[in-house]
Amino acid sequence: MEGAGPERRLRICVLQSSYDESTSPCKTLDPDACPALWLEPYHTVDTVHILKSTAVKQILELSKESYDVFINLCDGAWDEDRAGVEVIQALERLDLPYTGADLQSYEPTKETMKMVALYSGVLTAPFRICRDMGAVEDAGKELAFPMIVKHYNGYNSVGMTKASKCMNLKELRCQAEKMIQEFGGAMIEEFVDGKEYTVLVAENPDDPANPIAFRPVECIFPEGETFKHFDLKWIDHEGIQWVPVENEDIDRRLREVAQKVFAALNATGYGRLDVRGDKDDNLYLLEINPNCGVFYPPDAMGSADFILSLDPSTDHSQFARHIIRCALVRQRDKVWKKKISPQYNKAKHWFGMYALRDIAEGEIVDENEGKPHCIVSREHAMGNWSEDEKDWFQRYAYPLGYDIWVTWSKVPEEWKPLNHSCDPNTWLVGLNTVARRPIKRGEEITIDYATFSVNCAEFVCSCGAACCRGVITGADYLAPWLESKYANHISSCVQKLRQKAGVCLAYRQQQQQQQQQQQQQHPVGGSDHGKVEPTLILKPEAKMPAHSQPLKGEFFDNVDDSLQVSM
DSSP: OTTOSOOSOOEEEEEEEOOTTOOOTTTTTOOOOOGGGGTTTTSEEEEEEEOSTTHHHHHHHHGGGOOSEEEEOOOOOTTSSSOOHHHHHHHHHTTOOBOSOOTTTSSOOHHHHHHHHHHTTOEEOOEEEESSHHHHHHHHHHSOSSEEEEESSOOTTTTOOGGGEESSHHHHHHHHHHHHHHHSOEEEEEOOOSEEEEEEEEOOTTOTTSOEEOOOEEEEOOTTOOSOOHHHHHTSGGGOEEEEOOOHHHHHHHHHHHHHHHHHTTOOSEEEEEEEEOTTOOEEEEEEEETOOOOOOGGGOOHHHHHHHHOTTOOHHHHHHHHHHHHHHHHHHHHHHOOEEEEEETTTTEEEEEESSOBOTTOEEEOOTTSOOOEEOHHHHHHHSOHHHHHHHHHHOEEEETTEEEOOOSSGGGOOOOEEOSSOSEEEETTEEEESSOBOTTOEEEEOGGGTOOSOOOEEOOOOOTTOOSEEOTTGGGOTTHHHHHTTOSOHHHHHHHHHHTOSHHHHHHHHHHHHHHHHHSOTTSOOTTOOOOOOOOOTTSOOOGGGSOOOGGGGGSSOGGGOOOO
């Protein structure tokens, strides 16, 4: 991490969860973090304690103070009375740069962690989430003793005691019942007997697919202890020793576990993973703790602090600079990638998508590759939707493939009202919308519906372009001139439909070649056998022939499987 981080002087605001209105068992045990120790005097650092009840108001006020970045150390769980996810929601809504986990990666469930681990090739102990004692009985039959009972989703070893490790069904029932009664659920897991490790991992702004994993450490428990329960973690923690992992193979594999899980979670910021190793040195993920405690005072260091102090490749100062750089890069990319936004046009009394900045020719305007789409089959829509919804489908839905249609989300905030133009400033490249020519800030984003829409409801066009077609029909996608104007910037579905209908450019070229061959074989005055009639070529303003009128929905019921588009 040498040289990581910003070099200019920054005004930094540190956000910490306040315990003033909290009944948390950590209230008198959790010291304030002090990142200023490693940032001042070069940077100016203010620390603000955030209450859960006033988090949004406090962040709103802080947004007016011109801070360059917020170091967000708030870590309250969703069921706690301490500030947590609402702080991130406010920071996101106000477009403020901040360190640490984003909304998606702030508090993944333990079940999600384990699913991600297994699908990433990382071992995790067999487990069961239990909400009632019936599930506990099932766990007692399915899993092998010894078992350990944990909060089903919490951190900080909350609710755990030395008795949480259960050797038989009687102990399991007792511990699980306590956890369920107090927290509403329990995670019962087979106890991995062996060593315990912890690994710190952080996002890599230069290569997001390869997070940075720091030197792992092993937890040396005091005599008589085999796992971190609440008292050992928070009260008797001086009995724990942290030592660097000396075995190079285990070091490497621990880092790989951290990198795989962090990347698979699409996490941001940083996190600390707890891992157990059995007698054969197989490694099992216990959990990942996003926004883990760090920057504690030197006399009260947490496990992440020990990692930073024992890793020769970094230190607290470099780590602080690194996460700040990550925050600033994320914010820069977020602002740069947000190129368009829906806006109301008073003259049209309608909404459209408008450019938030200048966009260069060939630049992606709206990135849809690898993004969620609201998809539905036409059969389902026509058979189950209301008349208003069917009308929306007819006006706005477009096909991706055989009976697979994209329609607007049920969430209005996700709508993208992209309007038609006969001379648009964007076109398609795969699923992405790309600038067809340079676009100025404030310019409306438009696209030709003929390049992707099939059977849309007819409407009068008001684009004002010199080449305006006047009336846009559901059959425009079959116009013979489409490729000559847009080349391959046409949806794959429309291309296949045009080929099926015999109006695509490649088809016409093939027919013309066949015609030339026939003419060479049968000169004028010779036999008409095998003669190919010339293909009808229309100008954009020409009236569509009868055979190109809008196709009914049943058309899709009769096409072959070659139309199907892989999702």
